[in-house]
Amino acid sequence: MAELFPSQQQQQQQPIGQVEFTQLGAKSFGERLGDGLKAVWHALTINSKVAAGSVIVLIFLLVAVFGPVFVPASANAISHNGSLSPSSAHWLGTTSLGQDIFGQLILGTQTSVLWGFFSGLLVTVLSIVIGLVGGYFGGVVDEILSFVTNVFLVLPGIPLMLVLASYVPPGSLTIALVVAGTSWAFGARMLRAQTLSMRSREFVTAARSNGESTARVIFYEIFPNQLSLVAANFVSTMIQVILAFATLQFLNLGDSLQASWGGMLYWANSQNALLAGQWWWFVPPGACIAVLGAGLSLINFGIDEVADPRLRSEPKIKVPKIKKAVA
Amino acid sequence: MRHLLRRILFYLAAVWASVTMNFFIPRLAPGDPVQLMLGNMEKSGVRPSADTMLSLEASLGVHSSDPIWVQYFKYIYDLLHGNFGRSFTNYPMPVIDVLNQGILWTIGLGTIAVIIGFVLGCVIGIVTAWKRGTIVDSALAPALTFLYAIPPFWLALIVVYIFGFTLGWFPFADGYDTTLNVGLSWDFISSVVYHGFLPALTLVISSLAGWMLVMRNSMVGVLSDDYVMMARAKGLKQSRVLLMYAARNAILPNIANFALALGFVVSGQVLTEIVFSYPGIGDALFLAVQQRDYPLIQAAFLLIALGVLGANFIADMLYAALDPRVRIDRSA
Numbered sequence: 139m140a141e142l143f144p145s146q147q148q149q150q151q152q153p154i155g156q157v158e159f160t161q162l163g164a165k166s167f168g169e170r171l172g173d174g175l176k177a178v179w180h181a182l183t184i185n186s187k188v189a190a191g192s193v194i195v196l197i198f199l200l201v202a203v204f205g206p207v208f209v210p211a212s213a214n215a216i217s218h219n220g221s222l223s224p225s226s227a228h229w230l231g232t233t234s235l236g237q238d239i240f241g242q243l244i245l246g247t248q249t250s251v252l253w254g255f256f257s258g259l260l261v262t263v264l265s266i267v268i269g270l271v272g273g274y275f276g277g278v279v280d281e282i283l284s285f286v287t288n289v290f291l292v293l294p295g296i297p298l299m300l301v302l303a304s305y306v307p308p309g310s311l312t313i314a315l316v317v318a319g320t321s322w323a324f325g326a327r328m329l330r331a332q333t334l335s336m337r338s339r340e341f342v343t344a345a346r347s348n349g350e351s352t353a354r355v356i357f358y359e360i361f362p363n364q365l366s367l368v369a370a371n372f373v374s375t376m377i378q379v380i381l382a383f384a385t386l387q388f389l390n391l392g393d394s395l396q397a398s399w400g401g402m403l404y405w406a407n408s409q410n411a412l413l414a415g416q417w418w419w420f421v422p423p424g425a426c427i428a429v430l431g432a433g434l435s436l437i438n439f440g441i442d443e444v445a446d447p448r449l450r451s452e453p454k455i456k457v458p459k460i461k462k463a464v465a
Numbered sequence: 466m467r468h469l470l471r472r473i474l475f476y477l478a479a480v481w482a483s484v485t486m487n488f489f490i491p492r493l494a495p496g497d498p499v500q501l502m503l504g505n506m507e508k509s510g511v512r513p514s515a516d517t518m519l520s521l522e523a524s525l526g527v528h529s530s531d532p533i534w535v536q537y538f539k540y541i542y543d544l545l546h547g548n549f550g551r552s553f554t555n556y557p558m559p560v561i562d563v564l565n566q567g568i569l570w571t572i573g574l575g576t577i578a579v580i581i582g583f584v585l586g587c588v589i590g591i592v593t594a595w596k597r598g599t600i601v602d603s604a605l606a607p608a609l610t611f612l613y614a615i616p617p618f619w620l621a622l623i624v625v626y627i628f629g630f631t632l633g634w635f636p637f638a639d640g641y642d643t644t645l646n647v648g649l650s651w652d653f654i655s656s657v658v659y660h661g662f663l664p665a666l667t668l669v670i671s672s673l674a675g676w677m678l679v680m681r682n683s684m685v686g687v688l689s690d691d692y693v694m695m696a697r698a699k700g701l702k703q704s705r706v707l708l709m710y711a712a713r714n715a716i717l718p719n720i721a722n723f724a725l726a727l728g729f730v731v732s733g734q735v736l737t738e739i740v741f742s743y744p745g746i747g748d749a750l751f752l753a754v755q756q757r758d759y760p761l762i763q764a765a766f767l768l769i770a771l772g773v774l775g776a777n778f779i780a781d782m783l784y785a786a787l788d789p790r791v792r793i794d795r796s797a
Contacts, residue, residue: 285475286482289479289483293479293770293773294729296733296735296736298770300750300751300754303754304753304757305491381614385616385736403618407622412622412625412626415630415631420623421623424615424619424622427614427619428614428615429614430614431614432611435613
């Protein structure tokens, strides 16, 4: 259902800081990168929704990076103490195979967040390359790339992932590739539109007549101007990717031995944790996904308010458009 | 007219692309499905003969001796004649029959869930837009953000746990009471409704936030329009202004979403069907993926893709018909 209702940010065609960026042709790449980062930092701190969302995401990031240090390596190991209720020794009890659920949750946070981050990055790179190249060249190249983008936009994501995952050997890397291969289209379409409006600006013409190579014009001149848009799009991509990852792991199409949120739910379901009433097994992983997702959406909604003054003022007015393929 | 033509061309090309992808994905993937099947057979103690291999190849549409483009045209020829091959797991049942069994369940459950979600979401959206700034509105916003991010399959597990297992109010597997005969008897129909309740509830909850959010935001925009102010100034009843003036226009984006949602019925409820073992297309696709039943996977995916493409097309047309502005600026 989520694919039907893209968050507000995704529909936002105007990037944050669009106005400041229009006259930046003369600045160096480093300066513009700095400006882009500054704009992102500004967006992170200016709005209460963004701030709240960032705190949530930051907590998950810290747990993902440093959490496993405090978890004994034996947490995911099978032991004789199966199906225990929560206690001081096992905060969230144990699985039917005697693995410590709290330890698994922490290790799973690392897998889910880091792999989510990695696939999010892959998706972003794919959409940048396809969107910018299509938008910059125009003509036949653009026609073909737009067509492919629009087809991927309307193809059903989850069934396509299921089908792809059934043909490739299971594992986290293949899931990441499958998720990336099916999620890049929206970002690509947005960046293409943005590039299209930028390719005939003076600074691009100037760079071209200076004899800069095409790749340099695209990725060093045009791309930095879209950095804030890319950063904002990355946030919504992360929500989508983390959900998709958990879904495929829940269907046991990933690495079933590695602790992950989706994988924990798979084991809980297949070991009948529901029938045994072991809520401490299947509630925490899903709750983690939902809270992290909510944190990311908060950032997203907040960025909308920062980017579009109409949304900021009380009463909040949002004029939604529908995500649809445009040929 | 030009807009219509462009859209038709695009969707035809998209159908071709999904058919082509469906053809190439199995062939590009590592591992030959036929060899895999033969391996499975040997493991289970059946020694496959050369005939088995040929018939397997035939049912898969893999004629390894032919050049790839001949295979491709054979595949398309078979599709056009409704020949999807035979299912491995339900051998020798044709794939098309397996899907026929599931399609009614999926469409029945999905359509009802979409309609309920749509009506509920729109009504709540209208109310929250009307009560903007009050407790009702500000309490719902964070709750919805959370609801929006909940993984649908986890929601299904929680629903099973609470209503199916702990409270024991509803059954949580199968589409009907399997001890009953399938037919148009009262017992059978009531068991279908009884069994469908929890899956439908899950689908409604997970879609509610989306409907509501779009409706509320669109409503907030429309309520500040001049003609609504005019209607109020004329002294019309509030309910009339709200429903006949504002909501009528604000519902536009959701109407197009409604057509889309009907197309996403199959795709969107795959996971719900899996968790509830509901006998629909989604569950069939999942079982096929688990058992590497390639003909069934291919046909199920094609069916789902065609459903989504068709719904997108209808949504496009509907939107162009309802909103004249679309016809002009989208052809640019």
